[in-house]
Amino acid sequence: MLTFSLMNHTFEVPCEEDEKERLIEAATLLEEKLEQVSGLKGESKVLMVALNICYDYLKIKDDTIQYCERVDDELAQRMEETLKQN
Numbered sequence: 815m816l817t818f819s820l821m822n823h824t825f826e827v828p829c830e831e832d833e834k835e836r837l838i839e840a841a842t843l844l845e846e847k848l849e850q851v852s853g854l855k856g857e858s859k860v861l862m863v864a865l866n867i868c869y870d871y872l873k874i875k876d877d878t879i880q881y882c883e884r885v886d887d888e889l890a891q892r893m894e895e896t897l898k899q900n
Contacts, residue, residue, distance in 0.1 A: 816837050821860070844867075847866065
């Protein structure tokens, strides 16, 4: 169980021992993101941060897919070149 406070709320998150460090890192990142948003409070602030995090996630996901496709293409090309040489 991991207990932490965020925006004047205490949360108890059931987790495995090996998940605690990542959850602490996630909570710290969330807290930093919340501090960066000015002009909004409460639920509006949380929703804006959630939207930004989701946007970042989707961007990273797309970038990762494109990277994997480039690596696959490069690998296929090199394998083809190797087969032609033999």
